[in-house]
Amino acid sequence: MPLVSMTEMLQKAKSEGYAVGQFNLNNLEFTQAILQAAQEEKSPVILGVSEGAARYMGGFKTVVALVKALMDEYKVTVPVAIHLDHGSSFESCAKAIHAGFTSVMIDASHHPFEENIAETSKVVELAHFHGISVEAELGTVGGQEDDVIAEGVIYADPKECQELVERTGIDTLAPALGSVHGPYKGEPNLGFKEMEEIGAATGLPLVLHGGTGIPTHDIQKAISFGTAKINVNTENQIASARTVREVLAAKPEEYDPRKYLGPARDAIKETVQGKMREFGSSNRA
Numbered sequence: 001m002p003l004v005s006m007t008e009m010l011q012k013a014k015s016e017g018y019a020v021g022q023f024n025l026n027n028l029e030f031t032q033a034i035l036q037a038a039q040e041e042k043s044p045v046i047l048g049v050s051e052g053a054a055r056y057m058g059g060f061k062t063v064v065a066l067v068k069a070l071m072d073e074y075k076v077t078v079p080v081a082i083h084l085d086h087g088s089s090f091e092s093c094a095k096a097i098h099a100g101f102t103s104v105m106i107d108a109s110h111h112p113f114e115e116n117i118a119e120t121s122k123v124v125e126l127a128h129f130h131g132i133s134v135e136a137e138l139g140t141v142g143g144q145e146d147d148v149i150a151e152g153v154i155y156a157d158p159k160e161c162q163e164l165v166e167r168t169g170i171d172t173l174a175p176a177l178g179s180v181h182g183p184y185k186g187e188p189n190l191g192f193k194e195m196e197e198i199g200a201a202t203g204l205p206l207v208l209h210g211g212t213g214i215p216t217h218d219i220q221k222a223i224s225f226g227t228a229k230i231n232v233n234t235e236n237q238i239a240s241a242r243t244v245r246e247v248l249a250a251k252p253e254e255y256d257p258r259k260y261l262g263p264a265r266d267a268i269k270e271t272v273q274g275k276m277r278e279f280g281s282s283n284r285a
Helices: 007-016 028-041 051-057 060-073 090-099 113-129 158-168 192-202 216-224 234-250 257-279
Strands: 020-024 045-050 080-087 103-106 133-138 142-145 148-150 172-175 206-208 227-232
Touching (some): 007 227, 020 028, 020 080, 028 045, 028 060, 028 234, 028 257, 045 051, 045 060, 051 060, 051 080, 060 080, 060 090, 080 090, 080 133, 090 103, 103 113, 113 158, 133 158, 158 192, 172 192, 192 206, 192 216, 216 227, 234 257
Parallel strands (some): 020 045, 020 227, 080 103, 103 133, 172 206, 206 227
């Protein structure tokens, strides 16, 4: 099956009351695990790729080639999108688009509002010409993810969200509403009132960044207010690292990477499958 944009899968998810997980790629094993999980769960999936992860894995073209080859090897039949996570500029988004990504996020949320609109509009024009979906962000999601570091959380303004959507033509919106990248310090406190307002005002599928550590009842509430994409990375990284430590603690003389990265891959796959069931995307492909 060819790679697809996020537009159709997220509109379907929103209308049918579930969310599609974005699971970030960090290396070969993450890519294998996420694709295997999606196929076994019969779930659509979004493969998130940050600029830092793309550099680590050999560049945007390498990531696309790897995903396509694995989809062929595994005979993947579910919808798969490759999405640039937190694209820092028009140039970065353009490189990902020309490398074969089927979706991009332009994160101009740290710019003044008018600058965010101008930058986002440029990306939308190029992406839509190529049939590629675009995600944008308003407000500030806390924590750190690769090159993206944010102190504190600034909630997105519902009126600005509506204006951004109307003036740019984006396909999906990530309003910052209390979630953070990385592990939570204390209990997550999501702005459901604002989420409901933004969902109603924009009519778009919404995106929840920082999906690790959010309780299931909050996930379900977010989905009921129009959240159709939930991003998960930290939880998979923790599962992978924990498994590697366990294997090497039990067998300190082990040196074959397949003997500790293989079990780590299995742990990632299991975590992803659990998330797909929690988000309601299993058996939706």
